[in-house]
Amino acid sequence: MNKNDIIIRLENKDDYRAVEHLVREAFWNVYRPGCSEHYVIHVLRDDPAFVRGLDFVMELDGRLIGQNMFMETVIEADDGRIIPVLTMGPICITPELKRQGFGKMLLDRSLDKAAELGYGAVLFEGNIGFYGKSGFGYSRSFGIRYHDMPEDSDQSFFLCKELKAGYLDGITGVYQTPQGYYVSDAEVEEFDKGFPPKLKQKLAGQIFE
Numbered sequence: 001m002n003k004n005d006i007i008i009r010l011e012n013k014d015d016y017r018a019v020e021h022l023v024r025e026a027f028w029n030v031y032r033p034g035c036s037e038h039y040v041i042h043v044l045r046d047d048p049a050f051v052r053g054l055d056f057v058m059e060l061d062g063r064l065i066g067q068n069m070f071m072e073t074v075i076e077a078d079d080g081r082i083i084p085v086l087t088m089g090p091i092c093i094t095p096e097l098k099r100q101g102f103g104k105m106l107l108d109r110s111l112d113k114a115a116e117l118g119y120g121a122v123l124f125e126g127n128i129g130f131y132g133k134s135g136f137g138y139s140r141s142f143g144i145r146y147h148d149m150p151e152d153s154d155q156s157f158f159l160c161k162e163l164k165a166g167y168l169d170g171i172t173g174v175y176q177t178p179q180g181y182y183v184s185d186a187e188v189e190e191f192d193k194g195f196p197p198k199l200k201q202k203l204a205g206q207i208f209e
Helices: 013-029 036-046 102-117 128-134 186-190
Strands: 004-012 056-060 063-068 070-077 081-089 121-124 145-146 158-162 173-176
Touching: 013 036, 013 063, 036 186, 056 102, 063 081, 063 102, 070 121, 102 128, 128 158, 145 158
Parallel strands: 081 121, 145 173
Antiparallel strands: 004 056, 056 063, 070 081, 070 173, 121 158
């Protein structure tokens, strides 16, 4: 991998459809038969919580190969405070280039920029095996719980990284997922009609029906 051939830049309107195709290819049949992530990013771009200054694409030799985006949200602290934080994603790399270091490069650059913009922490759902390499830990170790789940439930999917050291010191509470991430299956199906047909498959390891 020649890092000199990589460009990470902000997404622009001319990228929108290509990014949606990229996201669809990256997530198709991964977490469910088909996917909804390409519609989610389409919707989130118009959400007030969407952070345009943290909406990235990655190019290799002029070809779009990755993307990442962030949303503003909050922790509702147990002491009544509202703590501003970020959440992240969808984030993806084109399937044929996964596990070659591109994803970590994009992630680390994105997190550095979020820190430069003054954000204090990022919380989201992901695999600690990958995201731990970029400094994420389990949110429960910060005293932060995932909304709508019992406190004793397995929340090992819920990760956190402080962008400002000590930002979450003394805080316990409940993280709130931005409402824009919740889309209906009917809306996804209608949006997906605008893309080339792909076979939906139920595969081992999927977490949604």
